[in-house]
Amino acid sequence: MLKCNINGVDLEVPEGTKLIEAFLKAEQKIAHYCWHPGLSVAGVCRLCMCEIEGNPRLQIACNTEVQEGMVASNQSEKVKETVRWGMDFHLINHPLDCPICDQAGECGLQEQYMEYGQYTPSMAHAKVKKRKVVSLGSKVVLDSERCILCSRCVRFTDEVTKTHELGIFNRGDKSEIGTFHDKPLENKYAVNTVDICPVGALTSKEFRFKQRVWYLKDEKTVCPGCSTGCSVKVYHNQEGLFRVKPEYDAEVNEHWMCDEGRGVFDWVNRQNRQSYSVNAENMEKPSSSELKLILTAQQTVEEYESLFEYLKSSNKKVEVYYWKNNPDKFDDFDNLLIRGDKNPNTKGLLETAVKHDITLNPFSGFDGFESFEGDIWFILPENKAVYPLYEQYVEKALKLENNLTIFAVPKVKVDKTKKNISILPLKTYFEKDGHFLNFNGLKRQLKPGPLQVSSALALNEWVSFVKSDDFGDQVDLLSKRKSEGFRKKNEMTQTGGGL
Amino acid sequence: MAFILKDEDKNFVLEELKRYESKYSAIIPSLFRIQKKEGWISAEAVSVLSEVMGLPEAHINEVLQFYTMFNKEPVGKLHVQVCTNVSCAMNGGRELAKKICQKYQVKEGAVSQDGMITVTRVECLGACDKAPMMQVNDKYWEDLTQESAIQILEDLKQKVVG
DSSP, X not given: OEEEEETTEEEEEOTTOBHHHHHHHTTOOOOOSSOOTTSOOOOOSOOOEEEETTOSSOEEGGGOBOOTTEEEESOSHHHHHHHHHHHHHHTSSOOOOGGGOTTTTXXXXXXXXXXXXXXXXOOOSOOOOOOOSEEETTTEEEOTTTOOOOOHHHHIIIIISOOOOEEEESOGGXXXXXXXXXXXXXXXXXXXXXXXXXXXXXXXXXXTTTOOGGGOEEEEEEOOSSTTOOEXXXXXXTTEEEEXXXXXXXXXXXXXXXXXXXXXXXGGSGGGBOOSOBSGGGGGSOOOSEEEEEEOTTSOHHHHHHHHHHHHHSOOEEEEEEOOSOGGGTTOBOSSSOBSOOOTTHHHXXXXXXXXXXXXXXXXXXXXXXXXXXXXXXXOOSOXXXXXXXXXXXXXXXXXXXXXXXXXXXXXXXXXXXXXXXXXXXXXXXXXXEEEEOTTOOEEEEOOOOOSSTTOBOHHHHHXXXXXXXXXXXXXXXXXXXXXXXXXXXHHHHHTTOO | OOOOOOHHHHHHHHHHHHHSSSXXXXXXXXXXXXXXXXXXXXXXXXXHHXXXXXXXXXXXXXXXXXXXXXXXXXXXXXXXXXXXXHHHXXXXXXXXXXXXXXXXXXXXXXXXXXXXXXXXXXXXXXOGGGOSOEEETTEEEOSOOHHHHHHHHHHHHHHHHO
């Protein structure tokens, strides 16, 4: 460990630590555009300037290693003046079109400008015009004028995905990032370049112009897209969910996530949800002593725990069927993050089943069910997009004559005159408490965000209802539960401006 | 017109690759080789080169786009580069460039209708003591006047046609 002093704060850092990491560790503000903890050092933005005692010239903190006893600061007038000028150089050709830029509100350049902007530009020449709104494939849009050539995105495609699509072309003030011959940037991690872009040069087609970022809150949770279980942040407000971004997790995804995982939020929005229960009173009737239950690996460990406990204690003859969506691809892995098992909690399900001595029979349609007369519980997967046979099985289930209970996140269209079928709305990963076990057994905790569907419950909560005597009253109460206030689109822009 | 890398050029590239510690060092000689044969370097040529060299297209393109001595558009048989940097500009370099454009009815950077001439303005070529000057293909012509420059180009044209 090396002792050093950063802006008057004494701290110890491991050998090989860059000065900028020491600044961040000491919780000192230091501007940085080109430096990113997950990428190599480029040292091109020249904004992380600091003064090191005994060194006559200012140094960039990102490319200077901490030495024993180093005393560094970025508080002096000299540093501030340098940073102010560095900033001005970045703005020579930057259009400053923040009002129409999607990055506004989470832009490094904008934040820096508030502190170090010259406000009256000292550049006499006209700005160099570059290309705006260049489509780089189906996911990313490039605005060359906003780019400050930090090269983070270029290093990302070189170092992380190793697909090498991006480069810096031309030179001097005509330098531009881009792909060769404007080829689409279609690798499976392309939107990470949008995340690491410190300005609005790369924006996401999916999220562009959907919301101003200051109208969004974020909630840290776990991506349910596959068994990797990346830590993510979900951005939402009262209109629903808008985007997913990766959250640093050293053991799982580091700084990145795949583009597929970024799309795994749409089914949480209420317009795609089963938002009311159907024939809930069925659950109260004395039912058959035989029960067949179909489940997937998309619920939390807590849900399986309470479900299996209930099954064991109910004195019913129970058979549990495990619906695997794509068993032949379960072990696929792209050597970065994406796994073939598109369920977040396969490990959790298997472990909990063993713990409660539950046998999981493979589920392959309702073929053996004709002669069965008992009850059926069908727990539908919440991410139905990764279940190719979803529609087919649901259709078949709805034709069954048994007493059928469907636990569903997605909307299920059912003939309400069919009294044998009841549907109970489930909570999604975004709304419930609990944890997943990822592919190698790492426990990742979900954090309940605001409810999108007021009558939805997690599976363990439904089970506790079933166990209680007053199921009907509970469901009644549930239907009266206040949902989050629905907001009209762009309400803020209509009413929020009232001073 | 599809670009085809001839066997001899391919072998040249493969030989160059062996010469250097880093593959990237072989990009410039390979690009020059193609430019010498074709006159310019097309996007297709970059794609082919990328395959032969085992380097990403974007990285070859970075080198290609950085250096002005690589032609990214087709040029005429005589590529006339007129210096318009300080010394030459003071001695009539800009007017010289304009005059040549006028004479051959060609816009700067474009190819004349007969496919013979492309005129581009360039920065200092290091012959300030002989200003104004121009470079035609690989050769320097110095201490020019408008008349002498046209005469030189006419002679060269004759040689190419003849």
